[in-house]
Amino acid sequence: MKSQKEFDAIGHQLVTSIEAVRRTGIEVVEIGRGSCKLKMPLEGNVNHVNMMYAGSLFALAELMGGAVFFGAFDAAKFYPVIVEMNIKYARPALTDITTEYSLSDAEIARIHAEMDDRGKCIYILEQELKDANGDVVAITNGVYQGRSNKL
């Protein structure tokens, strides 16, 4: 089990290692074993009519696939890639936007075993992105593949 200090280091890496992600100002609110809460600030991410830009909402959801993965598995042995993502925009995003996700213990065990056995494993995250009032602004379905470095 990783320490909170290790989880915080993973979170820092997550929002700084890709320049285009860092530019959005996205923040890790909480991170643990296979679980994470992320926040996209409205400031710096508005469109021409002062709602959150569609691409920043996408970036918020997309990053979760890495966040829960690196919080659950050993980055020296495994890495994730994105296969497909769908995003439905439900209402204008007028505040900072958050999303949270937890892989269950059973899902962590399944992904780990398949990556060990077959070198790769599909995992799917369904997320609801919410504004400061708790209203859903977007719904996403992301398909990722976890891979073993030995593949």
Next chain:
Amino acid sequence: MKSQKEFDAIGHQLVTSIEAVRRTGIEVVEIGRGSCKLKMPLEGNVNHVNMMYAGSLFALAELMGGAVFFGAFDAAKFYPVIVEMNIKYARPALTDITTEYSLSDAEIARIHAEMDDRGKCIYILEQELKDANGDVVAITNGVYQGRSNKL
């Protein structure tokens, strides 16, 4: 019919009016009546393993919905919103990436008539994002709604 100078002004507006889009360095290669070619530079948009970041590929495809709309309709009367987007990642993007799209005359006429009659109209763009070798790196399906300001 707009002049090329007007189209170029639309293109400039397209890549500068949303800060998060401007930050990517995306370029308008060509723009005309309902047609556009866009380029996302690899530089500034790489991920931690030096391929183009998934979110920058999304941004490239997403922007096309506005590009072809503003190249076809009067921005004083109509505006587009994104409803839903799906993106499938086909292979690593290791060069600058381009996409081009043209609305047919019939599609422009359909969207214009529906926006005039009903105040809104759904339009769908299917795109193939290509690398410098012409290989497809991602396939997108974007659902947009054109709206009349009078709605």
